[in-house]
Amino acid sequence: MAHPKRKISKSRRDKRRTHYKATSATFMECSNCGSPVLMHRVCADCGYYKGKPAIEKEVAV
Amino acid sequence: MRHGKKFNHLSRTKSHRAAMLSNMASSLILSKRISTTVAKAKALRKYVEPLLTKSKTDDTHSRRVVFSYLQNKESVSELFNEVAEKIATRPGGYTRILKTGNRAGDNAEMCIIELVDYNELMQKEASEAKPKTRRSRRGGAAKKTEDASATTKATDDKQKVEAKADEVIEDAEVVEDLPAGKAEVKEAPKAETKEESTKEENASDGADTSEEEDKK
Numbered sequence: 697m698a699h700p701k702r703k704i705s706k707s708r709r710d711k712r713r714t715h716y717k718a719t720s721a722t723f724m725e726c727s728n729c730g731s732p733v734l735m736h737r738v739c740a741d742c743g744y745y746k747g748k749p750a751i752e753k754e755v756a757v
Numbered sequence: 758m759r760h761g762k763k764f765n766h767l768s769r770t771k772s773h774r775a776a777m778l779s780n781m782a783s784s785l786i787l788s789k790r791i792s793t794t795v796a797k798a799k800a801l802r803k804y805v806e807p808l809l810t811k812s813k814t815d816d817t818h819s820r821r822v823v824f825s826y827l828q829n830k831e832s833v834s835e836l837f838n839e840v841a842e843k844i845a846t847r848p849g850g851y852t853r854i855l856k857t858g859n860r861a862g863d864n865a866e867m868c869i870i871e872l873v874d875y876n877e878l879m880q881k882e883a884s885e886a887k888p889k890t891r892r893s894r895r896g897g898a899a900k901k902t903e904d905a906s907a908t909t910k911a912t913d914d915k916q917k918v919e920a921k922a923d924e925v926i927e928d929a930e931v932v933e934d935l936p937a938g939k940a941e942v943k944e945a946p947k948a949e950t951k952e953e954s955t956k957e958e959n960a961s962d963g964a965d966t967s968e969e970e971d972k973k
């Protein structure tokens with residue numbers, strides 16, 4: 697079986713990992729209440745979806 | 758190889774899966790809206806929609822076929838007696854899936870699956886919003902550029918919302934003036950158009966009578 701000839705130094709390992717980056721989720725503001733909402737999700741605060749009330753919430757305006 | 762086999766096994770044996778889908782279908786028919794994971798909801802959609810179509814022909818055979826899937830007397834009678842009337846005019850697409858975020862615990866993507874004709878909130882809004890969307894599509898290019906420029910300029914969100922609301926109102930007014938021949942799928946716009954036409958007739962009648970009176 698093939699094996700690495702040299703141990704990868706911490707420096708090379710860490711340099712490789714400089715390209716590992718976290719990306720933030722895409723979100724927008726609810727058209728009804730303005731709270732942040734993930735795309736294609738019903739608003740968790742007011743239950744609106746695409747500018748219409750989709751789910752009854754107790755706090756619904 | 759599993760090339761092109763799109764059926765989701767949901768990590769269950771066939772019998773386990775069949776039992777689960779049958780229970781979920783019964784729950785959906787009885788309570789009109791259930792909360793579940795997106796994967797299960799999509800599998801349930803394929804399972805329950807043919808049954809809903811089957812319910813449109815109310816005879817002993819189709820009842821027995823549906824019962825073989827649901828295995829639940831209450832849900833079968835509910836389906837054929839109540840639900841079948843509601844969905845009679847809908848050519849398929851009886852269910853709606855709305856994603857509601859991820860579950861605490863296993864971070865599963867959750868959703869609500871519901872019978873479209875039983876969501877009165879959305880129906881009410883849809884009847885009002887339907888002509889509006891039609892119009893926006895027709896004059897889409899100019900409108901979209903306007904919106905985009907407005908959004909980029911107006912950083913204040915409240916202003917944006919107000920402006921949009923104003924636009925919506927304007928749209929609605931314009932749309933009401935249009936000839937209302939096409940949008941007669943649902944009952945609400947039908948009623949509105951009827952009212953309008955009667956009003957117009959009354960108005961025209963009134964005008965005619967006044968003219969006649971003038972002639973006299």
Ligand SMILES: [Zn+2]
Pocket residue numbers: 726727728729730731739740741742743744
């Ligand atoms: Zn909201």
